[in-house]
Amino acid sequence: MSLNTDFMVKVAQTAIQGVPVTLQIVLVALVIAFPIGILFALIRIYRVKGLQRLVQFYVSLVRGTPIIAQILIVYSAFPSLLNMIIGRAAFAINPIYYAYIVFTLNAIATLTEVFRSALQTVDKGQMEAGLMVGMQPRQTFWRIILPQALISALPNIANTTLYLIKNSSLAFIMSVKDITAIAKTEAAFNYNFLEAYLVVWVYYLIICYAAEVVFYLLERYFSKYRRPIKKTSGFNWLPFGIKQPKLERKQS
Amino acid sequence: MLTIEGLKKSYAGNDILKGISIDVNKGDVISIIGPSGSGKTTLLRTMTTLEEADGGHLTFAGVDKDFEKLTGKEVNTIRRNVGFVFQNYNLFNNKTALQNITEGLIVARKVKKSEAEKIALKALERVGLTDRKNHYPSQLSGGQQQRVGIARAIALNPEVIFFDEPTSALDPELVGEVLKVMQDLASSGTTMVVVTHQMSFARDVSNRVIFMADGHIVEQGAPKAIFEKPSEQRTKKFLTDILANV
Amino acid sequence: MENIKLIINFLGQLLPAINITLIVSVSSIILGSLLGLLLAAARLSESVVLRVLASVYVSVVRATPAIIMIFVVYYGMPMLFNDWFHTNIDGWNRMYFVIIALTVLFSAPVSEIMRSAYESIAKGQMEAGLMVGMTPFQTLYRIILPQAFVVALPNFANSVINLLKEGALTFTIGVVDMVAKAQMIVANNSGGYAWQTYCALALIYWVISLAIDKGVSQVEKSYQAKRKTIAV
Ligand SMILES: Nc1ncnc2c1ncn2[C@@H]1O[C@H](COP(=O)(O)OP(=O)(O)OP(=O)(O)O)[C@@H](O)[C@H]1O
Ligand SMILES: [Mg+2]
Numbered sequence: 001m002s003l004n005t006d007f008m009v010k011v012a013q014t015a016i017q018g019v020p021v022t023l024q025i026v027l028v029a030l031v032i033a034f035p036i037g038i039l040f041a042l043i044r045i046y047r048v049k050g051l052q053r054l055v056q057f058y059v060s061l062v063r064g065t066p067i068i069a070q071i072l073i074v075y076s077a078f079p080s081l082l083n084m085i086i087g088r089a090a091f092a093i094n095p096i097y098y099a100y101i102v103f104t105l106n107a108i109a110t111l112t113e114v115f116r117s118a119l120q121t122v123d124k125g126q127m128e129a130g131l132m133v134g135m136q137p138r139q140t141f142w143r144i145i146l147p148q149a150l151i152s153a154l155p156n157i158a159n160t161t162l163y164l165i166k167n168s169s170l171a172f173i174m175s176v177k178d179i180t181a182i183a184k185t186e187a188a189f190n191y192n193f194l195e196a197y198l199v200v201w202v203y204y205l206i207i208c209y210a211a212e213v214v215f216y217l218l219e220r221y222f223s224k225y226r227r228p229i230k231k232t233s234g235f236n237w238l239p240f241g242i243k244q245p246k247l248e249r250k251q252s
Numbered sequence: 253m254l255t256i257e258g259l260k261k262s263y264a265g266n267d268i269l270k271g272i273s274i275d276v277n278k279g280d281v282i283s284i285i286g287p288s289g290s291g292k293t294t295l296l297r298t299m300t301t302l303e304e305a306d307g308g309h310l311t312f313a314g315v316d317k318d319f320e321k322l323t324g325k326e327v328n329t330i331r332r333n334v335g336f337v338f339q340n341y342n343l344f345n346n347k348t349a350l351q352n353i354t355e356g357l358i359v360a361r362k363v364k365k366s367e368a369e370k371i372a373l374k375a376l377e378r379v380g381l382t383d384r385k386n387h388y389p390s391q392l393s394g395g396q397q398q399r400v401g402i403a404r405a406i407a408l409n410p411e412v413i414f415f416d417e418p419t420s421a422l423d424p425e426l427v428g429e430v431l432k433v434m435q436d437l438a439s440s441g442t443t444m445v446v447v448t449h450q451m452s453f454a455r456d457v458s459n460r461v462i463f464m465a466d467g468h469i470v471e472q473g474a475p476k477a478i479f480e481k482p483s484e485q486r487t488k489k490f491l492t493d494i495l496a497n498v
Numbered sequence: 499m500e501n502i503k504l505i506i507n508f509l510g511q512l513l514p515a516i517n518i519t520l521i522v523s524v525s526s527i528i529l530g531s532l533l534g535l536l537l538a539a540a541r542l543s544e545s546v547v548l549r550v551l552a553s554v555y556v557s558v559v560r561a562t563p564a565i566i567m568i569f570v571v572y573y574g575m576p577m578l579f580n581d582w583f584h585t586n587i588d589g590w591n592r593m594y595f596v597i598i599a600l601t602v603l604f605s606a607p608v609s610e611i612m613r614s615a616y617e618s619i620a621k622g623q624m625e626a627g628l629m630v631g632m633t634p635f636q637t638l639y640r641i642i643l644p645q646a647f648v649v650a651l652p653n654f655a656n657s658v659i660n661l662l663k664e665g666a667l668t669f670t671i672g673v674v675d676m677v678a679k680a681q682m683i684v685a686n687n688s689g690g691y692a693w694q695t696y697c698a699l700a701l702i703y704w705v706i707s708l709a710i711d712k713g714v715s716q717v718e719k720s721y722q723a724k725r726k727t728i729a730v
Contacts, residue, residue: 002581061700064659064707066666068677069700076684076692125342128302132336133356133408134328143359147346166563170667180565194573201566208561225346225388 007192011183011199018179019203021096025171025178026164029103037111038146044116055112062109067102067167074102075174099171103164110160118153119145151222158215165207169200179203253278253443254412259308259319261291261298268294270467272308276412276445281438283454283475284447286464287490292447293339295464296414299445300334301327313411332360335405335413340421341397343389349376349400350385353407361408375403379433395426399433406437413437415446451494455479463487501694508691508698511683516702518593518675522665525597527658530604537609538616552609559606564599564664571599572671596668600661607657615650616642648721655714659707666703676702 040055042048062070075098082093122145130140172181179200187196254276261269268291276282284292297303298319299310305319313333315326322330343352353372357363363371376382379399389397398418405413418434419427431453438444438457448454454461455475462472463484471484482488540552559567572595579587619642627637669678680699684692 060708061704064704065700066663066677066703068666069696069703072677072680072696073693073700076696123342125338125340126344129336129338129342129344129404130355131302131331132300132334133404134332134360135356136328136360139359143355144344144346151346162561166561169563169565180563193569194577197566197569197573201562201570204563204566205558205561212561225348226390 003198004192004195007186007190008195008199011186011192011196012202014186015179015182015196015199015203018177018182019207021176021178022165022168022171022207025096025099025103025168025176026161028100029107029164030161032100032104033107033111036108037115040108040112041115041119044112045119059109059112062106063113067106067170068173070106071102071170071173074098074105095174095176096171098174099168099176102174103168103171106167107160107164110163111157114153114156114160115149118149118156121152122148151219151226154215154219154222158212158219161211161215162208165211166204169204253312255309255311256299257309259295259298260306261294261303262306268467269298269305272464272467272469274299274462274469276443278411278443279441280460281442281444281458282446282460282462283458284445284462284464285449285451285454285490286470290464291467292464293416296336296416296445296447300336300414301330302336332408333411335408335410337398337401337405337413337415337418339417341389341394341401343397343400343404345389348386348388349381349392349403352389352400353404356404356408371407372403375407376400378406378436379403380429393426394422395429398422398430402430402433402437406442412443412445415444415448417447417449420449449494451479451491463490465490504691504694505698505701508680508683508695509701512676512679512695512698512702515674515676515679518668518673519662519665522593522596522600522668522675523658523662526600526604526661526665529597529601530661531608533601533605534608534612537605538612541609541613542616556606556609559602562603564603565667565670567603568596568599568667568670571595571602592671592673593668595671596665596673600665603664604657604661607660608654611650611653611657612646615646615653618649619645648718651714651718655710659710662703662706662710 043051043055169180171178183196183200187193257273259272298305308319354368357368419430461475461478463470471487537552540548576587579585627641668675680695683695
């Protein structure tokens with residue numbers, strides 16, 4: 001096989017400028033979607049009248065449609081929407097904001113489900129114990145329930161992050177200059193598409209694996225309370241990332 | 253000190269508690285016994301407002317009111333003055349043994365952290381677990397967890413502590429250590445209401461035994477009377493069955 | 499109101515292209531499941547080499563964006579075939595490339611689902627089956643697989659929906675599927691009615707996803723009903 005390795009090196013050097021863009025999209029989406037996801041999960045769990053239907057509808061809609069369709073809708077609807085509000089300036093907006101919108105909307109739906117199932121794994125005895133030592137439901141939720149839920153959600157939050165990282169590769173459709181977009185432009189000069197995409201592939205593998213390591217460490221650090229003393233589970237380096245999210249629930 | 257009258261509770265049309273009246277005096281150690289499904293857990297949970305009652309009157313900690321008319325504030329008052337020890341411990345999983353005890357003191361009672369830790373350590377000492385103060389619940393045996401559960405309740409110094417079958421989730425060899433702690437509590441004058449299947453505790457430690465069946469109190473009295481010459485046929489049958497199975 | 503009429507109109511224009519989506523999805527589901535089965539078998543096999551290879555495969559695929567997989571297959575396979583088999587596959591129907599890429603993408607999660615379903619059932623049940631005198635094959639076929647199927651079904655459905663959504667990237671290598679069609683419609687209207695067109699597109703996918711979910715919960719219900727009647 002004759003891959004143009006010089007070209008690959010060159011693409012690797014230019015495409016690396018897209019890495020921060022990709023990370024930025026993922027982080028912004030996660031940070032904004034996190035609290036909203038918790039809120040939506042609570043709405044679902046406590047069956048808040050009116051809102052619960054709405055959240056359910058939203059989650060189902062986002063989950064049931066391809067991200068590309070969501071991108072196309074946001075990218076075509078928002079500029080004219082904004083145009084009505086802020087006038088012509090809307091068309092000069094950096095397209096990365098559209099990426100933020102799409103991926104945040106997307107992450108909210110996923111995280112809602114993640115938090116919903118995580119909150120449900122926390123035994124209701126924890127709330128009762130809190131009430132019986134005189135704490136308010138709200139205090140018990142923040143101090144006892146939510147921390148436990150977040151930790152048991154970590155594997156699924158990791159999955160959500162991986163999805164976001166991978167899906168962010170479609171940001172180029174909104175002319176965001178991310179890794180994929182840069183490589184694509186480079187490749188178009190003399191049709192070295194395969195080389196360019198191989199480089200991009202490696203970048204995504206690195207980013208995804210790095211994210212997995214980060215989440216592995218987070219999980220290790222935060223779930224110290226779930227580990228019986230001494231018995232530590234070693235990191236599974238070889239097939240890493242294949243561990244299934246386990247929503248184990250400590251039954252006492 | 254604590255009086256309930258005509259306490260009623262039903263789930264989905266099934267009457268579980270059909271008018272229960274109990275009088276708890278200071279220093280009482282009351283054992284509630286009865287067949288499975290007779291409503292013992294429900295009784296404790298409604299008395300402590302974990303579950304809403306459908307009817308009945310409560311006199312406790314300055315509250316003198318029908319259950320259904322309790323305000324949020326009064327519910328708080330009641331909860332502040334009772335302790336609860338759960339069948340499956342319900343320790344806060346994300347907190348160490350010590351933090352399990354200080355949590356309520358600091359957050360609900362607004363006790364200073366250093367003060368709370370002093371109180372907590374004293375409570376842990378009473379249940380013999382000072383050396384496990386930094387362990388998480390998952391790192392403790394069932395018996396140790398339940399002792400922390402008891403320490404958590406006594407640290408708040410409540411008027412009365414309720415126990416819902418505190419030993420029935422435990423392996424047989426761990427039952428003893430928990431019963432011993434409860435016995436110490438009883439002899440130090442703590443007011444206790446204990447749902448139990450441990451007939452030895454009911455007979456030897458408590459000063460009153462209540463036998464419940466089908467949402468009624470069938471019979472109550474001194475342990476000696478209940479165990480040696482029960483006046484009701486159902487009590488006799490229950491005791492013969494359960495003692496035969498020990 | 500106006501918009502709803504528009505969307506309905508666009509639905510009518512998009513729907514004929516649905517067969518591309520269906521062909522691509524169904525072929526990838528079938529091929530991907532077969533590949534997934536092989537992978538699961540490899541993960542469960544005695545051979546360390548097979549196990550390691552299969553797990554590396556799964557973890558790499560799991561970290562690969564769908565669009566990159568499609569591009570790499572589309573641009574890479576002709577080159578591979580040219581160099582190794584001296585065959586020219588440039589003329590292949592482009593759908594084949596998408597099907598291959600999606601098959602690879604689908605096989606990884608499916609192998610994991612199959613494996614964990616098998617593991618969750620196999621332990622006690624195989625022994626129980628052997629003890630009552632069934633052969634290992636009979637036990638597998640009559641006892642383990644039916645139960646594993648029920649365990650795996652919701653996750654499998656989830657993966658199918660993901661595959662369906664990833665299949666919406668078919669247009670990126672020039673196959674005229676619903677997405678490409680939608681873009682053409684927008685272009686023909688010189689950019690007008692864009693969001694209505696894309697909403698129609700999203701609606702079609704949503705209905706398919708809902709149908710899959712509905713089907714799965716139906717099957718699950720019927721299984722639970724069976725269990726109950728046995729349990730009485
Ligand atoms: N949340 C609930 N919803 C519906 N029914 C309930 C609920 N909680 C309890 N019950 C019913 O109330 C009855 C009494 O239950 P309870 O738990 O109070 O019995 P118990 O005397 O504590 O039994 P055990 O000795 O087994 O703990 C049972 O028939 C039970 O099915
Ligand atoms: Mg009970």
